[in-house]
Amino acid sequence: MTFKTAIAAISALWLATAAGAEELKMAVTTSFANSGLAEILLPEIEKDTGITVELLVVGTGQALKLGEAGDVDAVLVHSKAAEEEFVAAGHATHRREIMYNDFVVVGPAADPAGVKAATAATEAFAGIAAAQAPFVSRGDDSGTHKAELKLWKAAGIEPAGDWYKAVGQGMGAALNTAAGMDAYILSDRASWLNFENKANLGLLFEGDKALFNQYAYLPVNPEKHAHVKADAAKALEDWLTSDKAKGMIEGYKIGDQQLFHFNAEAM
Template identity: 80%
Template sequence: MKALLPIALAAFTATAGLAETMKMSVTTSFANSGLAEVLLPEIEKDTGITVELLVVGTGQALELGANGDVDTVLVHSRAAEEKWLAEGNGTHRREIMYNDFIVVGPAADPAGAHSAATAADAFAAIATAQAPFVSRGDDSGTHKAELKLWKAAGVEPTGDWYKAVGQGMGAALNTAAGLDAYIFSDRATWLSFENKAGLELLFEGDPALFNQYAYLPVSPTKYPHVKAAAAEQLEAWLTSDKAKELINGYQIAGQQLFNFNATSE
């Protein structure tokens, strides 16, 4: 799997003099699931906009927007998004699509996570067994969701069994595969991840694992240089019937990775 680096990825070359280039900070799960490679060429073809992605965790993605380094943001941590908006960094929040989180771990499942009734119970079982657990530890949306579940489980995750790597989802999954450890992942990255080794999907389906992605344009009032018109045009495309068809139709090994749920305004 490609290394997850916080660098700008030029989407595609602009159509002879017609394309406008804009920057969007996005989560690693959006970029590395392969969905970006499906959407970006269609966006450029339909709108003339070349979208450059800055691929980072949610915390960094929002920070790039707060600093005026991008024109818009696509992330998945509602509490952080609402705080960011309240601080005057963006114009609004528009829901685009969702998937879910899952608990992955060794096939032998020494903690019995597969038998848990809830995600919080699965986390509590892992902590009780002190089974190796790899955390992204990077202030991403996935990391924030993981910490929320530890809190729900009444666990302060510390000790040699808990390994925070401070890296993106792909790198964290590689570490978990090497250690035969448990890990909390978004479904899309897990399905697109090739180095599964002895890991399996052990727990899913709890409503607490719902994972919403939202689009947040950066405020042109705070940063007059941002490309607000292009951001508005991109939002219109991402909430269109064509985007719905492409997002819902994107599959790996026969499994749908994302579900479109944008509403018209």
């Protein structure tokens, strides 16, 4: 299934509301949508809770703006610092960690920047910059983009030049661009594994603690927006942190590779 087909299937599934079901709007990252996990979870959520979840698939920055404006009832994103600021500003009642995976550095099989030989993510990024090898950035204020910029900063590099292409698009579109350019890119593992148009790209670097990728759930604060469905948001949180959710999240694999790990903790 292509990314375009997957997103179309997701939209059709979640916008077709069952009779009597309560609707809840949740802003989620493109990486979560591209992973394919949502297609597995959403039907079970509706069956168990009676809640039909309509997803607004955007980058983390835009997802938090939708929450701040009260345009959604909850947010599921992956940028801890931005999430904590969101809660501190009173836009969410709290932050609940749900699951995690990691980022990986993907690039051309020829590996002109020697990324495979790197011992740290910052070393991999420094090699790309030194070689001025083509690099595709999400450039969209998403959680992945924020993580990428953090790595450049840690490497002491201000990425700029013809080799650095910021596309301002979601994970799937950015991966497609990288495949077309035979370029390096930072991707979340789930989106990479679920990506079909890999062309000449391969996973070249992984495993650094700096590549940890946490997803958290933030219910929009009803004291800021009285119309938000706080009860439904709480019911969804309870489901996402349940034993059933744990089994489904940890059981979701592509091939023999697990895409996410469950780690919901008490608030």
